Amino acid sequence: MQLSLTLARSPLESVRDALLCEFGAQRPVARMDPISQLVKSSISGRTPDAVSWAAFLRLRAAFKCWEDLAQASDAQVLEIIHDVTHAHDKARRLPMALRMIQARIGWLSLSHLRALPVDTARHELQSLPGVGVKVAACVLNFSDLAMRALVVDTHVHRVARRIGLVSSGDTTQAYHALMGMAPEAWTADDLFELHWLMKRGLGQMLCPHEGPRCGACPLKHDCAKIGVGHSADVLAWRPRGVD
Numbered sequence: 293m294q295l296s297l298t299l300a301r302s303p304l305e306s307v308r309d310a311l312l313c314e315f316g317a318q319r320p321v322a323r324m325d326p327i328s329q330l331v332k333s334s335i336s337g338r339t340p341d342a343v344s345w346a347a348f349l350r351l352r353a354a355f356k357c358w359e360d361l362a363q364a365s366d367a368q369v370l371e372i373i374h375d376v377t378h379a380h381d382k383a384r385r386l387p388m389a390l391r392m393i394q395a396r397i398g399w400l401s402l403s404h405l406r407a408l409p410v411d412t413a414r415h416e417l418q419s420l421p422g423v424g425v426k427v428a429a430c431v432l433n434f435s436d437l438a439m440r441a442l443v444v445d446t447h448v449h450r451v452a453r454r455i456g457l458v459s460s461g462d463t464t465q466a467y468h469a470l471m472g473m474a475p476e477a478w479t480a481d482d483l484f485e486l487h488w489l490m491k492r493g494l495g496q497m498l499c500p501h502e503g504p505r506c507g508a509c510p511l512k513h514d515c516a517k518i519g520v521g522h523s524a525d526v527l528a529w530r531p532r533g534v535d
């Protein structure tokens with residue numbers, strides 16, 4: 293990567309600082325309990341936030357508690373979350389994951405994860421049906437567990453590759469690479485903020501899948517622009533509203 297760094301300074305700190313100047317601080321305003329977060333994150337993959345939030349609220353309205361969702365049939369769940377991406381798979385796996393937690397713990401709770409090392413907690417979550425590294429990190433970081441795990445979704449992964457923070461590889465490799473760069477002193481809130489800055493700020497506003505606007509980007513002088521080609525600079529000079 294080409295980011296200009298001071299000695300012993302993590303590349304992530306340079307990225308975070310530049311994005312903070314551009315988009316401002318973003319601290320979590322509310323955290324759900326870990327089971328609610330697991331339900332929300334399990335139905336969110338490759339689905340617009342507005343659609344997955346609406347499906348989550350319908351689930352909450354349909355079942356008086358998550359224990360009832362655990363006992364629901366695939367068809368019942370599918371009817372409620374029909375508009376999320378890969379709805380059939382999610383409707384089958386989500387109740388299964390909840391029942392698996394009940395079988396392991398004795399009741400439906402993930403509070404015990406709080407006492408575990410982050411990687412141990414993450415592995416336990418990833419052994420549940422439909423839970424990969426992203427969903428596990430969401431549960432650990434976004435919920436009131438508030439643990440140190442960076443949520444690497446498609447946006448974070450894409451911009452990390454373009455900047456040159458990670459090489460080509462899957463989301464799990466990107467998670468480990470980025471977590472390896474996160475300063476020890478960074479808290480769960482700091483990692484929440486980094487996710488927000490890389491996803492909502494950089495990934496969705498300036499560096500989307502198609503047509504990154506490098507000319508307007510605070511990282512433009514340091515980013516490796518891997519895979520971006522010349523189109524970025526051309527697009528950067530388009531008048532506002534044209535892209």
Ligand code: SF4
Pocket residue numbers: 451454455494498499504505506507509510511512513515516517518520524
């Ligand atoms: S918009 Fe351009 S300069 Fe900014 S992160 Fe994306 S590829 Fe890099």
